Amino acid sequence: MDVFAALGDPTRREVLRRVAGGPTTATELALQMPISRQAVSKHLSALDEAGLVERTVSGREVRYSLRAEPLSDVVGWVNEVGNAWDQRLAKLKSRLDR
């Protein structure tokens, strides 16, 4: 699953937000949220696949922490599209000025 798709689900964004508050486990997150541990685990797997989260096995528990790098890809894409649009507006404006 790519980064955009991973951020597409609201619950998954909430999970990522909580992970950003500090490394946690699926069980801990499930206690704070109205879904089962398995559901949280699936979301964490998706986030892991997207590279947004890092697994750290510590004994019998798995701790997840944020990996912020892929988020810059999102900002990059948004800027790309936004800039294309702005440049188009600028061109249109200069044409109108002539």
Add this chain to the structure above:
Amino acid sequence: MDVFAALGDPTRREVLRRVAGGPTTATELALQMPISRQAVSKHLSALDEAGLVERTVSGREVRYSLRAEPLSDVVGWVNEVGNAWDQRLAKLKSRLDR
């Protein structure tokens, strides 16, 4: 459909990217892409619902143009999560320095 979900689908991102290159219609886009006009139209409806696109009826054709404002929400959310993480790292670092 919210902005994140709207950007979740690759085809829809491609549609938005092309719209950013200049206002177009569903029919024009369908000619450049390997999907039907109806599929493009559905994507444009989703983008419209997310506020990412503006409908302009001109006679019997409907022209879509980019609305970049909601994109700032995306960047805002990403920064929010990223900053929370960075601050946590900074706190951790200062604690280690002490």
Add this chain to the structure above:
DNA sequence: CTCCTTTGCAACCGCTCAGTTGCACTAGAA
């Protein structure tokens, strides 16, 4: 008016996805 083009609406199909439940496995505690 007549024909063609562009669009919208609705039904349908296939697939993916979010979520739950049940079970097996493993590592730490007593």
Add this chain to the structure above:
DNA sequence: TTCTAGTGCAACTGAGCGGTTGCAAAGGAG
């Protein structure tokens, strides 16, 4: 070793989504 807590795996369900097809409606061109 025995019990318990934390995960993972697999199957299942329901719903939503991407995409197609068919048809009706409405505006422009002749």
